[in-house]
Amino acid sequence: MVKPSRSYRVFQGVNGVVLTFVVLVTLYPFANIVARSFSGERQIRAGEVTLWPKGFNLTTYRIVFQDSMFWRNYGNTVFYTVVSTAVAMVLTTCYAYVLSKKNLKGRGVLVGIAVFTMFFTGGLIPNYILVTELGLKNSVWAIALPNAISVFNLLVMKAFFESLPTELEEAAQIDGLSTYGILFRVVLPLSKAVVATMVLFYTVSFWNSWFSAFLYMDHSDLMPVTVYLRNLIAGATGGGNAGAGTAELSQVGASIQAVTIVLTALPIICVYPFVQRFFVSGVMLGAVKG
Amino acid sequence: MSTSVKSASPPPSLENLPGAVTRPVPRGGWRRALRRDWQLYSLAVLPLLFFLVFRYLPMIGNVIAFRRFEPGGSMFGEDWVGLRYVRMFLSDPTFWQVFRNTLWLGGLTLVFCFPIPIVLALLLNEVRRRSLKRFVQSVSYLPHFLSIVIVAGLTMQMLATDGPVNHALGWFGHDEIRFIQEPDWFRTIYVGSEIWQTAGWGTILYLAALTTIDEDLYEAARIDGANRWRQIWHVTLPGIRPTMVTLLILNVGTFMAVGFEKVLLLYNPLTYPSADVISTYVYRAGVESNSFSYAAAIGLFEAVIGLVLITTANTLSRRTVGTSLW
Numbered sequence: 001m002v003k004p005s006r007s008y009r010v011f012q013g014v015n016g017v018v019l020t021f022v023v024l025v026t027l028y029p030f031a032n033i034v035a036r037s038f039s040g041e042r043q044i045r046a047g048e049v050t051l052w053p054k055g056f057n058l059t060t061y062r063i064v065f066q067d068s069m070f071w072r073n074y075g076n077t078v079f080y081t082v083v084s085t086a087v088a089m090v091l092t093t094c095y096a097y098v099l100s101k102k103n104l105k106g107r108g109v110l111v112g113i114a115v116f117t118m119f120f121t122g123g124l125i126p127n128y129i130l131v132t133e134l135g136l137k138n139s140v141w142a143i144a145l146p147n148a149i150s151v152f153n154l155l156v157m158k159a160f161f162e163s164l165p166t167e168l169e170e171a172a173q174i175d176g177l178s179t180y181g182i183l184f185r186v187v188l189p190l191s192k193a194v195v196a197t198m199v200l201f202y203t204v205s206f207w208n209s210w211f212s213a214f215l216y217m218d219h220s221d222l223m224p225v226t227v228y229l230r231n232l233i234a235g236a237t238g239g240g241n242a243g244a245g246t247a248e249l250s251q252v253g254a255s256i257q258a259v260t261i262v263l264t265a266l267p268i269i270c271v272y273p274f275v276q277r278f279f280v281s282g283v284m285l286g287a288v289k290g
Numbered sequence: 291m292s293t294s295v296k297s298a299s300p301p302p303s304l305e306n307l308p309g310a311v312t313r314p315v316p317r318g319g320w321r322r323a324l325r326r327d328w329q330l331y332s333l334a335v336l337p338l339l340f341f342l343v344f345r346y347l348p349m350i351g352n353v354i355a356f357r358r359f360e361p362g363g364s365m366f367g368e369d370w371v372g373l374r375y376v377r378m379f380l381s382d383p384t385f386w387q388v389f390r391n392t393l394w395l396g397g398l399t400l401v402f403c404f405p406i407p408i409v410l411a412l413l414l415n416e417v418r419r420r421s422l423k424r425f426v427q428s429v430s431y432l433p434h435f436l437s438i439v440i441v442a443g444l445t446m447q448m449l450a451t452d453g454p455v456n457h458a459l460g461w462f463g464h465d466e467i468r469f470i471q472e473p474d475w476f477r478t479i480y481v482g483s484e485i486w487q488t489a490g491w492g493t494i495l496y497l498a499a500l501t502t503i504d505e506d507l508y509e510a511a512r513i514d515g516a517n518r519w520r521q522i523w524h525v526t527l528p529g530i531r532p533t534m535v536t537l538l539i540l541n542v543g544t545f546m547a548v549g550f551e552k553v554l555l556l557y558n559p560l561t562y563p564s565a566d567v568i569s570t571y572v573y574r575a576g577v578e579s580n581s582f583s584y585a586a587a588i589g590l591f592e593a594v595i596g597l598v599l600i601t602t603a604n605t606l607s608r609r610t611v612g613t614s615l616w
Contacts, residue, residue: 005517005518007517007518008517008518011416011518012416012418015413015416015417018413019413019414019417019422019426022410022426022429022430022489022490023425023426023429023430025486026429026430026432026433026486026490027429028454029444029445029447029448029486030444032447032448032453032454033444033447036447044452045452046452047451047452047453047454047456047457047460048457049454050454050457090336091336091337091340092337094333094334094336094337095333095334095337095338097330097333098330098331098333098334098337101327101330104323104327104330105319105320105323105327106320106323110334110338113338113341113346114341115616117341117345117346119543119596119597119600120349120593120596120597121345121348121349121593122345122346122347122348122349122350122351122352122593123348123352123572123586123589123590123592123593124569124572124573124576124577124585124589125351125354125572125576125577125582125585125586125589126347126348126349126350126351126352126354126365126586126589127344127348127351128576128577129351129354129359129365129582130343130344130347130348130351130365133365145340145344146344148340148344149337149340149341178329179327179329179330179333180329180333183333204435207437208435208436208437208438208439208440209437210437210438210439210551211551211554215577226437226439226440227439229437229439229440229443230439230442230555232443233439233442233443233446233555234555234558257443257446257447258447260443261440261443261444261447264437264439264440265436265437265440268435268436268437269432272432272435273428276428276431279431279435280431280494283494283495284494284498
């Protein structure tokens with residue numbers, strides 16, 4: 001190895017500073033929002049809260065914890081995410097398995113049908129009319145069905161199935177297993193990693209989604225928690241109106257958005273360190289093919 | 291189409307092995323393919339139904355751009371009105387305003403959000419300590435996993451009149467700025483929050499491409515007397531060029547569709563002059579004002595431009611650098 005030149009050592013120093021800056025800029029908004037959520041109204045309004053809570057105060061947390069709408073919306077998020085992910089996994093797995101069969105007649109057409117939708121979509125208005133006319137509004141199906149297959153996820157899964165050795169499936173076929181049997185008893189047990197990754201991909205995207213619900217749900221008690229937060233930051237609702245006095249109300253007004261952001265982001269941030277590597281490997285797998 | 295091939299049946303042993311690699315893809319013979327692989331085809335039925343109903347039916351539904359639509363009536367409209375709605379939006383000053391705003395936001399996103407991940411990936415690639423590199427990566431990926439509502443909420447809290455940005459401005463004796471209400475600030479805020487959210491995650495594909503570059507190429511460059519900068523220029527950048535081109539094509543393809551949800555969350559009537567884009571105008575005209583045909587006409591216009599853009603970018607790149615999506 002050649003001894004690094006002086007200018008390269010200078011570069012390494014600058015690089016370290018730049019990357020530290022990236023880390024700080026990424027993390028600072030979280031630190032600020034957490035500090036704000038625990039701070040007193042007067043300190044927040046005076047713009048004094050930057051990194052640490054000032055005038056420590058838990059009133060807003062207490063009020064939000066008592067707000068039944070917040071918890072109902074949180075429950076909706078869980079329910080919509082579970083149902084939508086289940087539907088998406090069934091459809092995506094089936095189609096990806098079919099597409100992975102290189103000798104299947106008509107495979108090119110089947111791939112084309114999926115890939116074309118990556119580049120051209122019907123658009124908001126026809127989709128809205130369709131979902132309305134199918135009578136899906138105000139039900140979980142308005143969220144689950146129109147988003148049931150992500151073509152990117154489909155291609156990742158297809159690439160994985162294609163990479164499995166064909167000998168196993170041939171042996172299973174000679175043993176008399178049907179196609180369904182091969183899929184469920186041979187292929188899927190070998191694909192636990194990619195199935196877990198896909199479940200995570202779908203779970204996170206449904207958990208985070210808000211617009212479908214915002215568009216297709218008419219009542220606030222059907223909304224997921226993302227729309228609860230959206231209505232707060234858009235000023236459409238005051239939030240946390242569970243019997244608060246005047247002093248409490250102004251405290252709530254100052255930190256309700258921060259508290260709600262913290263409570264909504266918390267689950268994702270808690271699981272993030274454990275699931276991050278699955279996402280990275282999943283994207284890599286997709287990049288090889290896509 | 292199956293009749294000609296039916297008589298010339300191959301030996302039955304091959305017939306039973308659909309996975310056999312040696313056999314060429316059979317031509318014709320749909321009936322035989324169906325009889326042999328009907329279980330596979332049956333697995334494709336529900337997904338195909340999904341694509342037809344929720345992807346292709348809405349595409350056909352765009353005919354209401356040329357037909358009068360009655361809410362509660364047929365989703366394909368009542369009767370033909372020709373280009374009436376197209377003429378209508380072409381003479382609508384608001385349309386031209388949102389069109390300009392779309393080009394601005396799309397252009398700024400392309401100029402900033404496309405190159406920054408490349409730079410960040412190159413910087414990360416120079417980090418020698420693995421643990422440090424992994425830590426920076428983990429932190430910078432985090433915003434990608436948050437709901438866009440949370441990102442919008444964080445952005446608005448940071449920029450609030452009592453938020454930390456205005457607090458910092460106060461140190462320099464600057465008056466507070468009402469960022470969220472100022473049309474002049476919208477583009478900066480939008481692009482800034484977009485960079486914050488996407489730059490880290492955007493490095494993944496480049497970092498993957500960087501690991502595939504042959505170490506011997508660097509060795510050869512060193513023997514030829516190339517310093518670090520020339521190595522980056524002559525070895526590293528050519529090594530990740532296919533990834534760059536692919537992502538550039540995709541970015542150009544989504545140019546017109548600029549972050550609809552983010553704009554919808556960040557804008558308000560005060561910032562419409564710079565923030566309102568085609569997709570948000572379509573949303574308001576269609577869903578909020580019930581002018582479905584008018585909104586569909588504008589939406590179709592946007593989608594067609596998007597398709598033309600990605601096709602052009604793809605063809606250009608295939609002819610010039612030999613990388614393409616299809």
